[in-house]
Amino acid sequence: MAVVEPERTTARRAPRADSIRNREAIIEAAAQVLAEQGSTVDVREIARRSGVGMGTLYRHFPKKEDLVQTVLRDDFTKWAASARQAAIDAEDPWAALTEFYQQALTGYGRHRAIMENFALTWAVPDIEGLGQLRLVIDELCARAGAAGLLRPGVTTDDLLLLLVSLGHAVQVTDECRPQMWNRLLRISLDGLRAGRHREPLPADAAPDTGRGVHHADPVRTSTRRR
Amino acid sequence: MAVVEPERTTARRAPRADSIRNREAIIEAAAQVLAEQGSTVDVREIARRSGVGMGTLYRHFPKKEDLVQTVLRDDFTKWAASARQAAIDAEDPWAALTEFYQQALTGYGRHRAIMENFALTWAVPDIEGLGQLRLVIDELCARAGAAGLLRPGVTTDDLLLLLVSLGHAVQVTDECRPQMWNRLLRISLDGLRAGRHREPLPADAAPDTGRGVHHADPVRTSTRRR
Amino acid sequence: MAVVEPERTTARRAPRADSIRNREAIIEAAAQVLAEQGSTVDVREIARRSGVGMGTLYRHFPKKEDLVQTVLRDDFTKWAASARQAAIDAEDPWAALTEFYQQALTGYGRHRAIMENFALTWAVPDIEGLGQLRLVIDELCARAGAAGLLRPGVTTDDLLLLLVSLGHAVQVTDECRPQMWNRLLRISLDGLRAGRHREPLPADAAPDTGRGVHHADPVRTSTRRR
Amino acid sequence: MAVVEPERTTARRAPRADSIRNREAIIEAAAQVLAEQGSTVDVREIARRSGVGMGTLYRHFPKKEDLVQTVLRDDFTKWAASARQAAIDAEDPWAALTEFYQQALTGYGRHRAIMENFALTWAVPDIEGLGQLRLVIDELCARAGAAGLLRPGVTTDDLLLLLVSLGHAVQVTDECRPQMWNRLLRISLDGLRAGRHREPLPADAAPDTGRGVHHADPVRTSTRRR
């Protein structure tokens, strides 16, 4: 009775091998499908591709949302890591910034669900896994700023929004004009760079047009029904 | 021939007056709803707001898509016109470009369906109504280019993609950080401007990182589109 | 133009003929199925029996619960009315009470959904349609009480609970021993009647056993999980 | 024969000790859960509370129903025993009857699964474990009848149905009006008692209304049971 039962202890973990395989198959399949089709996917498609039944899927992830969040957290993490690594490998702060965007967009710009959720950065307070990415950008921003390379007034939020924005460009041109977004990236980075003829970016400033909105707002989206 | 059967002609027109009124009510309502909620709206919501029955709606537009396209063609047209006007009113080619973006984004950046479909510019061959916008941009591009203000190598497609990209920024920050996109616009415009320290933009060039993609592409979105 | 269009007005109501037929078919089918199987029925069974598609059913009743409530309100109303009529037709207050129970149990005792919901009288504050029944019982209680026929201390709630209780007896014996519940009814009514050797029913009194619970409560239902 | 293969016997017993412990844990947990939530509980909840896996549970009880029946047989037995004891402890036949109901309802009236299955007394031929309870009631009925205390014509079935009926009353009022059922019990017992002004209860008699059913049966539950 006092005898330990090592094989039972082992036996306790044995069934998990299967389970973990399945869990991973599900996440793998879900990641694929979410990348391809965004968060609106049919749960059954994920089950089919991962080779498990609906029940198995729902055992691991009680709500579709749970699965989506899990996958996205993972992918946000991978994303942040790979983009950060690219930045670290760079020679100077500006190259770091460049490499960061380059890698971030090349690697995950085509991931529909990631981009969908990334777009919610400002609408939804705490998107799972987004934090890490923000930290990386923070870092880059500080580094480039300290080196005097970044146009004064540029914030982490600006860099985030640029990433969201360019991520969308990637999605949009993916099928027919892959890499076209790279041109936009170069343009934006040039616009971000500090320079003699570049005045600082004022807080929440519009371009110095001196004029306001020309016409009455034709899009009345503020009157949300329901 | 046109006057042979006057009463039949009259008979034909009487219902058409109604019909036209209905058609316009539908389009008006659809435009509103599409702007607010994007193309995923329930057709019933459109019918409800326009005050016509589903049958009438489907008589005018046999598929939801037909209605959406019709509305978007109209809105693309209005969009192009208003943005073009802003450009025309500007004093110089560069101000024209600035005003164009300013107006385009302020006016329709929040129009969800427009932005959704605008994003399809490269994926779908001929989006209804998009042509005019492209013409306007073409014009602006040529003008600014001729004045030597635009960085060499920048194409109409670049400017279009920038608009798509910034449009997305507008959508994404609309609720919580309105106007934040303006900072991105300024940055991008600065990056677009010709300048001493600005080399020409090479055809489909990536930023001069000298390196390719760091990791294998983790997002395999090319397989199985529905 | 100023001419009224009476046929259009008529035309507006025409489509409803179908709709009303369907609505009634749905309610009829639902009433049947709910009576037979209780509130857990498959919605598709109701759709099938009423000969309409799922969409039609859900157009009329957006939630299953709505349909159930509608049917139950109707049936509670019919129930109260028929039982009340039986009471009214009776010669004296006591016969009224007797007839009331008789009719109530004969008519709807076998209605599973009604009895299920009736059972919730104390658990759920305001069951749709239950009010009328309570009013009828109130009336009967007062009448019989005023006539000195009802054992003092008996309340409307007692009579309600008796009805719930006997309703269950009907359900339980329906298949194999129909009418057996009648014996219980007679017993209960006799126990309800005022009489020389019948002391008043004290408020919330247990039978005068003089003793409490004999054993510790073997049913620990109070520790509800979740 | 029993001693031919002692080590095999031992080998057989070792696992069985475990097995028995498990079986009892399952039954214990099931009893609790069934009492709380009735027979519709999720089997997993039982497995969880008993601390065994689903496989073990299903090894002991191949169908959910088997487990339920086993538990209920036990609980019916305990129920019968405790109620019988209360009756035995009573001073006279009438007190015995009173105490029996009192104890039966106080002890198990809130046991949802018991009451659910008890309700099947007439629908299902041989409910496991119900027999003992019937025997106890038989006894009480005979005793009270012999003492001339029970209204003539009252049968064991009547007393059983009364118990079912009052059991339902307990369930129905448990949360909001505990003990309210006691009033109904007193009423019923008074109605059961023999007395001057109490005529015998005729076999399967309806109350002496002299009339039949007033309306056509509005509840047609006889068709189509699944």
Add this chain to the structure above:
DNA sequence: CATGAATGAGGATTCATTCAT
């Protein structure tokens, strides 16, 4: 023999589109 993961049919609900009035 215990474990708990896997299975998949079944149930409520939505919405583009068709059709009777």
Add this chain to the structure above:
DNA sequence: CATGAATGAATCCTCATTCAT
């Protein structure tokens, strides 16, 4: 020709039961 009711495939999720480890 307008109306809005009808249709039913598609979608998320649950739970009794089986099976690999």
